[in-house]
Amino acid sequence: MAKQQERQQDLIGSFDIEGFQDDLLYWFERQQRDLPWRRDRDAYRVWVSEIMLQQTRVETVIPYYERFMERFPTVRDLAEADLEEVYKYWEGLGYYSRARNLHAAVKEVQEKYGGVVPDTPEEVHALKGVGPYTAGAILSIAYGLPEPAVDGNVMRVLSRIFLIEEDITKAKTRKLFEAVVHRIIAHRNPSFFNQALMELGALICIPRSPRCGICPVANHCRARDKGIQESLPVKKKAKQVRIEERAVALIQRNDGRWLLHKRPGTGLLANLWEFPNTEYKGDADPREQLSTYVYQTFGVKCIPQELVMEHSHVFSHLQWNLRTYICAYKGQEDVEGDAEAKVRASWVLIEEMPHYPFSVSHKKIADGLHEGFQQSLL
């Protein structure tokens, strides 16, 4: 596209590409953090780290990465594992489709490529859960290829360096940044160049109050020159989150087992376990609607009694206000109900619960159950 070419030409113009590369790489070689996934260039290890790091802080990822790599050290180990166990290692990390897609993609690599992560843009990008950023990260970091790896850090850094004011939430803008990186990437070390851009964004060129005073490339920065670095990058504001009032049922059968439900394989918190729960509307007693839901869905008769826990959980696009009730078990009938949900239901001993992957909101309820809701009852 000629227009994009012109825009790019305008941006790069008289930019000192070599000077920028030198300053950036020199800084990275001296200041890069010692992170678990930087121990080597193994493509599988790079891949796993990049998936975990999507929209997730480095400090959060580190312990998950360590545990995950200890249990699944190679493509084969992960390919041979059950998805349920993979989920258990992902429990609490969020964005669980990452775990599902990674597992599927690793199985594909094992079967189709004999366990060797492919090294072409087409093949890597075709893997589930691997988008333009992750593909570029794997190709450059693990294989040393001069491919752009444009994430939020890179867009923030380069929007300031080149004074780019396009909205970074647009896909088209990411492509502009990829074009820019293609022009300025250091071919002698694409791996370090891409990592350095991200590291700079994480440590120096941070969203608020960027540390321009100690920035190794401040001399190359047009936003800094104009004093407008704080107002970049331009990003459309997120919309408000929807609120759902939900009632949760704790139902213990006469044999001591509790009713759990495994969520559907797609959508919110896919494949994670939870206690039966339903959204309730209006000011009516939630217990009525909860009892009806449990019966119609699972064919389980119960009477919600005491409110034992009340808590909220905020997602990126949704907020749950949860009220959890201890219920009296009154038997089970063979109703039609929700056939799919019934298949995903299971009666579980409390000692076995730690083996089931829960979402954070329901893990808190499970923990409360283990502790007898001591705190809530006070």
Next chain:
DNA sequence: CACACGTGGAG
């Protein structure tokens, strides 16, 4: 393109 998709930390 817009929106679904998690969570915990920082200012």
Next chain:
DNA sequence: TCTCCAAGTGT
């Protein structure tokens, strides 16, 4: 409290 976010991808 509240707002924004952190190494994005799938639909």
